[in-house]
Amino acid sequence: MALWRPWHGCRKCSPGCQNCYVYRGDERYGRDASQVRTTREFDLPARGRRDGEPALRPGECVFTCLTSDFFIEEADAWRARAWRLMRARPDLMFYIITKRIDRFAVALPEDWGEGYGNVTVAVTCENQQKAAERIPLLLDAPIRHRELICEPLLEEIDLTAWLPGIEGVTAGGESGLRARLCRYEWVLALRDQCAAAGVPFTFKQTGALFEKDGREYRIPRREQLAQARRAGLDTRAPLEGEEPLLWEE
Ligand code: SF4
Numbered sequence: 001m002a003l004w005r006p007w008h009g010c011r012k013c014s015p016g017c018q019n020c021y022v023y024r025g026d027e028r029y030g031r032d033a034s035q036v037r038t039t040r041e042f043d044l045p046a047r048g049r050r051d052g053e054p055a056l057r058p059g060e061c062v063f064t065c066l067t068s069d070f071f072i073e074e075a076d077a078w079r080a081r082a083w084r085l086m087r088a089r090p091d092l093m094f095y096i097i098t099k100r101i102d103r104f105a106v107a108l109p110e111d112w113g114e115g116y117g118n119v120t121v122a123v124t125c126e127n128q129q130k131a132a133e134r135i136p137l138l139l140d141a142p143i144r145h146r147e148l149i150c151e152p153l154l155e156e157i158d159l160t161a162w163l164p165g166i167e168g169v170t171a172g173g174e175s176g177l178r179a180r181l182c183r184y185e186w187v188l189a190l191r192d193q194c195a196a197a198g199v200p201f202t203f204k205q206t207g208a209l210f211e212k213d214g215r216e217y218r219i220p221r222r223e224q225l226a227q228a229r230r231a232g233l234d235t236r237a238p239l240e241g242e243e244p245l246l247w248e249e
Helices: 021-028 073-087 128-140 184-197 221-230
Strands: 002-004 061-064 093-098 119-124 145-150 168-172 201-205 209-212 215-218
Touching (some): 119 128, 168 184, 184 209
Parallel strands (some): 002 061, 061 093, 168 201
Antiparallel strands (some): 209 215
């Protein structure tokens, strides 16, 4: 499992962005997260190590653009090159999470066809309205692997109508001092919908403010992943060597 951040920075566009971890992180260093810029690791998939091996090892799942949005307008001029880098590495699986699936077609490569087999696109649905806006666009787009990210989960969501054609659903709460509440029953409802549709489900993290059986808990960052795992709701087998990442798209 690897990270690739060809560009960094983003603009808030959705309720889930309110306490965006990219902004929180940049604030700590006095940087402006709303400035979208390319990074020094832009060509990481093409790079090699001193021992001659590729920097990204064959078979890895590469989480792409977790500190931006792959389809943000500012990156329109860079995206074609990023697609070329992905096309050149069919031995990797690139995993892209977006809130801007409405911009999916901008700068799409000519040979995209029904989608590159080594690209998964996941849309964030933090509430029912965003699910209704984004999932139909995801299902209509020529994409070979589609997933849903319900994180930060802000209310109970019914995904039932859209689950056919979805390969996985991940849910989680919100982290940080200003985290909004996530309720266990919302997570359970998603797990049950996925179980009924035969879609693998992952409860990735509780978030910092979690309610179960009518009681609210403040959960330290270091325990949010472990507590979610302990709930035993996951039906998706971890990838080889996978450690869950604390993204909050
Ligand atoms: S949550 Fe995602 S889409 Fe929203 S501002 Fe942050 S990086 Fe951008």
